[in-house]
Amino acid sequence: MLPTELLQQAFFLHALATDSTKVLPPGKSLLAMMARAPPAPAPSALHARVEHVVHAAFWDEALNSLCSPEPAVQLPRLKLLYTDLRDALVPLFPPNHTLLTTLAAPLPPTSSPLHSTLALLQDVLRALRQRCAPARDPAVDTLLSDLSSPPTPQDALAKLITTTLRSIIALADVLKQDLTGTLLGAMSESQLLDVLRTQARTRERELVLDSSMWGSQHHIDDIWSTWLGTEGTWTTRLLRALAASTPVTCAPGDPHPNALPPQLFFVQPTLLYIQNYLQALVVAASLKSLVRLPSAPAPSPSPSTPGTPQDFVSRVWTLLKSEIEPTPPPTQGEEAEDPTKLVHLADEVVRARRLLPPAPSEEQERDLRSAVERTLRLQDPVFALLQGRLVRGVEGRVRDRGTEGGVGNSVNSIPETMRTGRGGRSGSGTPSGRSGSGTPSGGSGRATLGVEVKGFEGEVLRSAVEEVVGRLCAVVEWVEGVWGDSIVRGASAAESAGTR
Numbered sequence: 001m002l003p004t005e006l007l008q009q010a011f012f013l014h015a016l017a018t019d020s021t022k023v024l025p026p027g028k029s030l031l032a033m034m035a036r037a038p039p040a041p042a043p044s045a046l047h048a049r050v051e052h053v054v055h056a057a058f059w060d061e062a063l064n065s066l067c068s069p070e071p072a073v074q075l076p077r078l079k080l081l082y083t084d085l086r087d088a089l090v091p092l093f094p095p096n097h098t099l100l101t102t103l104a105a106p107l108p109p110t111s112s113p114l115h116s117t118l119a120l121l122q123d124v125l126r127a128l129r130q131r132c133a134p135a136r137d138p139a140v141d142t143l144l145s146d147l148s149s150p151p152t153p154q155d156a157l158a159k160l161i162t163t164t165l166r167s168i169i170a171l172a173d174v175l176k177q178d179l180t181g182t183l184l185g186a187m188s189e190s191q192l193l194d195v196l197r198t199q200a201r202t203r204e205r206e207l208v209l210d211s212s213m214w215g216s217q218h219h220i221d222d223i224w225s226t227w228l229g230t231e232g233t234w235t236t237r238l239l240r241a242l243a244a245s246t247p248v249t250c251a252p253g254d255p256h257p258n259a260l261p262p263q264l265f266f267v268q269p270t271l272l273y274i275q276n277y278l279q280a281l282v283v284a285a286s287l288k289s290l291v292r293l294p295s296a297p298a299p300s301p302s303p304s305t306p307g308t309p310q311d312f313v314s315r316v317w318t319l320l321k322s323e324i325e326p327t328p329p330p331t332q333g334e335e336a337e338d339p340t341k342l343v344h345l346a347d348e349v350v351r352a353r354r355l356l357p358p359a360p361s362e363e364q365e366r367d368l369r370s371a372v373e374r375t376l377r378l379q380d381p382v383f384a385l386l387q388g389r390l391v392r393g394v395e396g397r398v399r400d401r402g403t404e405g406g407v408g409n410s411v412n413s414i415p416e417t418m419r420t421g422r423g424g425r426s427g428s429g430t431p432s433g434r435s436g437s438g439t440p441s442g443g444s445g446r447a448t449l450g451v452e453v454k455g456f457e458g459e460v461l462r463s464a465v466e467e468v469v470g471r472l473c474a475v476v477e478w479v480e481g482v483w484g485d486s487i488v489r490g491a492s493a494a495e496s497a498g499t500r
Helices: 004-022 030-034 045-066 071-092 098-104 113-131 134-148 154-185 189-208 217-228 234-242 268-291 309-324 342-354 362-375 381-399 459-499
Strands: none
Touching: 004 030, 004 189, 030 189, 045 071, 045 154, 071 098, 071 113, 071 154, 098 113, 113 134, 113 154, 134 154, 189 459, 217 234, 217 459, 234 268, 234 381, 234 459, 268 309, 268 342, 268 362, 268 381, 268 459, 309 342, 309 459, 342 362, 381 459
16 A cells, blocks of 8 residues: 555545535635645754755765866766756756756767756756746846856866856756746636646546556456446446445455445545435435325425424434534543434434324334334335435436536545444545545535435435435546546446347
């Protein structure tokens, strides 16, 4: 596995690119998060003296080598200095720029290496002047002026070259800061978001294909095809995984029965949240079926008005949703909160039935509590029926995404502590410390998705179904944007297997 710190940085970049509202500090913009950190405090006097001595020794050694009358001594040192110079200039020029190619090429044999270097440094400075801010022109012009009339003695010429090289490397650091700040500062938030998304997609592919993770494109394609099996589409296979009673996981060499392929590594936390969300919806609908609310209730201000039977679904959904939303870890000396207890859900069912005439007897209330426990089992026919309806409804809407204005390309980072199968925990192996609440930014302001599922009627559940559909559509679009090539190859392989 890659170092945890590196994975956490990649997950944070993923969160910024897919749901920045969940990780941005209050009052901060994307530009603030992409800006360079403030400069480190000035080193101590001792540290500064040591640093000065080390740098002086490096350049003194370079000067001594260049003062040698033998080209065989000068050329190896110049090659090392060219490499240092190229490293400093790489962020300032396109990858195929002539200067970078020249600095990386072997040095040609010459009887006068210093004069060849002099001409090259002039070319470097002219190229920098084209790319630097006007405020930096005087610094470049001063260096060019010094090179325009070089001294004749070799020692003086060697000193001029080493001094100029040192100045160019220092100037390159300044120009990199200027270039970054200018480009980012001129961008709108939407342009910055595009930059972040491109960086996140590239980074995710690099890390997944790293030799310490899954290693190669061919290998992850094989894993994808095996996971896909004979399913017609990958979204159908994904929903089958989300409907399972065991949590979805994703890690190299993961033996878990509900392990996801590598292409879903960075969205696994989101998918785990969606899996819990879907299960919570089925639980709420199952409990609603026990209460048997009247189909045409008496007029009330809202379906969540306190003190009415109709607020039952709102109260239960609030309880269930609190279990899948993130909670801050307990501080030292505090006890962690217990998960929602079965008795709390049973209390809500009994409370709602008491508000419906005729009020239940004590024996009927005991039967209701037993029914609650029975209904929430995965094997219960009502639970299975409602789960099947929900999965089919969500699958249809995901399949038809884009026909009603599309879905925002926004996915969120998800908390590590979630419970699937009402008590299961993630076995993902992905690093901890990821921020996010599981609510993508695309969830607000999105056009109504119009998902109607029998058993999930009513404002509260219908809104929740639409929300989870939006989240899942956003995940699907993100994965297809990063791994579209793998998905196409997997679909072709599945189709070929089906025709044999």
